[in-house]
Amino acid sequence: MRHQQNAYVLVSPDLLCQLMERTGDGRPVSVRELAHAAGCHPSKIGHLRTGERRSADENEAPAIARRLGVDLLVLWKPTGRTVEAPPEPLHMAAVPA
Template sequence: MRPQQNPMVLVNRDLLVLLMERTGDGRPASVRDLAQAAGCHPSKIGHLRSGTRSTATHDEALAIARRLGVDLLVLWEHTGRTVEAPSEPLHMAAVPA
């Protein structure tokens, strides 16, 4: 079993959109492209772009930053002991069984 990771917080959604238009190699990255690189569903990338979601796992955040050609901390902020992770909107929470 994988140890639980503290989520990473997206610093600026507008910067994410801008970097997707022109990555480190000069080519655009689509939502599907980023999702494939991060190993997540494309809707998660869409929610990050729109601002309805602001967190991702460390592995997802690192994969997104690498695909865009930037350092991790250009787009993401660590959470944990010093930075509290924001709570996601209620509609994003799991429904109790």
């Protein structure tokens, strides 16, 4: 079975921004803090906030939701048979070796 790179699609960039302003513990979280918690580069969080990117892998999405203090499915839709993963922008696509 093929490993799915982008397992989750962001429900709404606006919702992500709102949740970052007031997390589950009532305090805001920065782009850098959220990226550190998710194990990704801060630019990925920035692209999720602006809508340039809509997906995250199976490790990043739960980590982001956990840091924000919300259930996974509040912020993310799982991809698969019912939800198609959005295509990655060309500037983000992997380059074959």
